[in-house]
Amino acid sequence: MMLIPCPWCGPRDDSEFAYGNQAHIARPSDPASTSDQEWAEYLYFRDNPKGPFAERWMHAAGCRRWFHVVRDTNSHVILQVYKVGEWPDPALGVGPANKES
């Protein structure tokens, strides 16, 4: 079981957290102006890399805050933890998928 360092509560077992998939996918600011293709990509398309991945977690059984984790999906090594509104370390090469955010 992974040990996830919640930026508010400190390290906790992963069973306390809920997973929120890929991070930095912003909801389009004007959904009505998106094409069906763009909307489908926002709704359904996610990256699935083997390696570092910026993803969202929520400390469901703790502070209930959403935050971001850069995790290596292959080794489960947690490379960075940061709050909503903050950005991954550029050195990790996990830039936001959606520049609008």
Next chain:
Amino acid sequence: MANQSNRLAAGGRVDRRRPLVFRFDGRRLQGYAGDTLASALLANDVHLVGRSFKYHRPRGILGLGSEEPNALIQLGRGNRTEPNLRATQIELFDGLDAHSQNRWPCLRFDVGAVNSAFHRLFPAGFYYKTFMWPASLWSTYEEVIRHAAGLGRAPEGPDPDRYERMHAHCDVLIAGGGPAGLAAALAAGRSGARVILADEQAEFGGSLLGDDDVTIGGTPAVDWVAEVVAELESMPEVTLLRRATVNGYYDHNYLTIAERVTDHLGVGLPTVPRQRLWKVRAGRVVLATGAIERPLVFRDNDRPGVMLSTAVRGYAVRYGVLAGRRPLIVTGNDDGYRTAFALADRQARVAGIVDLRTDPIGPLVAEAKNRGIEVLAGHSVTATHGGRRIEAAEIAPMTADGSGLAGSTRTLECDVIAMAGGFNPTVHLFSQSRGKLRWDGERAAFLPGTSHEAEVSVGGCAGTSSVTQAIKDGIKAGLDQVRALGHTARQPAAPAVEEHGQGETRPLWLLPSTQPVGRKGKHFVDFQNDVTAADLMLATREGYRSIEHVKRYTTTGMGTDQGKTSNVNALAIVGQSLGVDVPAVGTTTFRAPYTPTTIGAYGGRDVGHLFAPTRTTAMDPWHRANGAKFEHVGDWMRAWYYPKAGETFRQAVDREVTVARNGVALLDASTLGKIDIRGGDAAEFLNRVYTNAWAKLGTGRCRYGFMLKEDGMVMDDGVTTRLADDHFHMTTTTGGAARVMNWLEEYLQTEWPEMDVRLTSVTEQWAVASICGPKCRELLGRLCSDIDLGNDAFPFMAMRDGTVAEIPARVFRISFTGELSFEINVPTRYGLALWEALMTAGADLGITPYGTEAMHVLRAEKGFIIVGQDTDGSVTPLDLGMDWIVSKSKPDFIGKRGLARPDLHKPDRKQLVGLLTEDPTFVLPEGGHVVETVKPKPPMAMLGHVTSSYYSPSAGRSIAMALVKGGHARKGQTLYVPLEGRTIPVTVAGTVFFDPEGSRRDG
């Protein structure tokens, strides 16, 4: 009773003053306290303890501990019986009742042994090759295979024992309490660090318990063990776990330990559980799991009496049991000589030492000659003799490369063969932790290579064969770990160790014989699954290359022992067969648990009524006291219906519905999800999460709303009330409460963090009694004097603060039944008092409690949907015919863009309609398929399915709702619901079955 003929007069760690009586296959035998079942059986000269899995060959005890592949035992009876326990790990207790497995009718005469005569019919992949066709016969094959397959019997009833789960954190977890683990624990413990030391055996000491030729600090090694354990016991931060197998190594230094607390006593104790499963988060891990001796692969190497060399030595030294009087040692290293001497010291007449090495040298070889033990260098075992017990071995000199014979055979009589094939470091936990193994050609073994977690391997599992080195490395590992964690530590002095030096090992994976492999005899590699060298070679001839495929095809390493004694031999033989080195073959994956672990230990206390949490309302005691039947709704227990004496389910529900329509009825609606929403942007927030408009909702007014997911599908519904300009009370479905709360929090935190909105779940804070029916206003009037209940003063979809039965209350005029109805919310601690007050005040009005079933009927009569029953995540508001609730003017809300996708407007989508059966008394089953054209048998083109179906007392007939393709355009059509043995014609109708004008809402 047998007389322990193989028990030595003195020596060993058993207590001869405490004899214990036990049974093996019904036979009464005697052993001593401190014995395992295996040592006690050997003491009584019982070697034949089981039949092999496939060929039913007689099998004896091979090993000394958890590596044992053969001696699998069924222990105990009834609902406490447990199969596949290793006799080598079962501690003897008085009255122990053990049975051998995989034999019929009995161990000495077994019908299944005919398989052995037909062994040519059971090659590798036999099942794959034989039972694949014709497919139609599989069910016949399966029955026969299932009867023959499997080992042991399952318990006959629920497990009566108690299990616990422990959660622990420590600085250093040390797996294995042999010399290396003890030294590491001592070094780490002296720093004051929190240490857990766990060992699978009953006492610490590991290999030192089975050796008498090692001294530490000038005294026998076991004395050093006792000293170290005593010091560790005195350290408050050190936890010592005996009979505790570190069986799993997971991400981020999370490990599990299976501790067997009372198994060795034979009876449970009231104060402690039978077993505990420890879940440990460790700062650092020291793996000191030792090594397992490799068997040698020679012709018919599986006869009872053919054992691992360290096991034969261990039984003699640790248990005072001579497994045989005439042992033959077959060795590829110096360690076999130690066994020969230990046995010779105990009056055994060693038949000889067959040394695979061409020219063995060193002090041990010299000592053998001094002792007059014949050393047969460069020899192979070419055959063995004996039925239920080894009787003799044929040996012959080998060619220099060990691939063939270079001389004639000679027969040596023996009653035990001790195999010393070298050691496989126990790298299971290291590998589970995703450490990478490396092949060490010199030691002919896989060793820990690159670590993945914060751990270090020391001692035997790191390839060390010397106790001196193990202790030195253990001390260093202990110090390194605590220093890495910031503790200050002082180096304990390493004690002086006297032991035999260990010379070279000759790995010889397949001993040559007078017959080719596979002819006249079997070279067993995996004893438990009866996999031979010939099977492995056949697999490679048939084209298998990947070891993972060879493993599954031949089943090598797939028994309950997971190939502890067989895997490396199998890899090497596959490598030889393919002409590649062992590292090129690779290894199969090591998986948790290290040894079989009871399901009970994993389940812990999460069984029976503790399996899942149950939520109950404040009124629950009243429901129970008044005979309610309950149903689970999410985690909640809700009153389902309240039968009177002699009433059927239908009669009770019909009665409750009828009262709700004609008098006054009372529902416990406390389970409804409730969320308190505050903040300057609360109204705008609701605008974004609901499909309809919320900005203009007046204070004290309620509105029904739909929440959609971004894809436009219905997620939840409920009534939300404006309590003040910046304060709302939202309700959700009972089952959707947590989901909605998560959903709203996610949007607030991640999409709209700038909004001034706070959410609080208040589901548990409010108890809700919903009164319903034409007489409910009269009832409420009797208990509430500070709210004007008149229709104009307190209209439908309004909320008033007031006092009901002297309890501060929020009263909502909302209705899920179509009747005049009030939902009275009071703080949860007053819920039961409110309920009782309503029942008392309404007694003369005939007040009747109604449960969730009547509630369902009442709402279905009115065509009110239940999200999750009439919808399934693929249903839009338009599909439900509820276009009116979707705002056309709001620029955006969650789901608006999704709903605009053209496919969601197609006329042939599944749409919610009513169905009326021709026979008004017939109630359709929910889930029934709706078709347009009936065929004699499936498949039939399906239009949809029945989502809700009840008998409606108010309509006087059965009613149903269904999702049907293009349903809204099918009103009046006749469709069919095919059921088992009959087909029900139905007419498509609207979804409102009662009071379509809504005339009853205001009472």
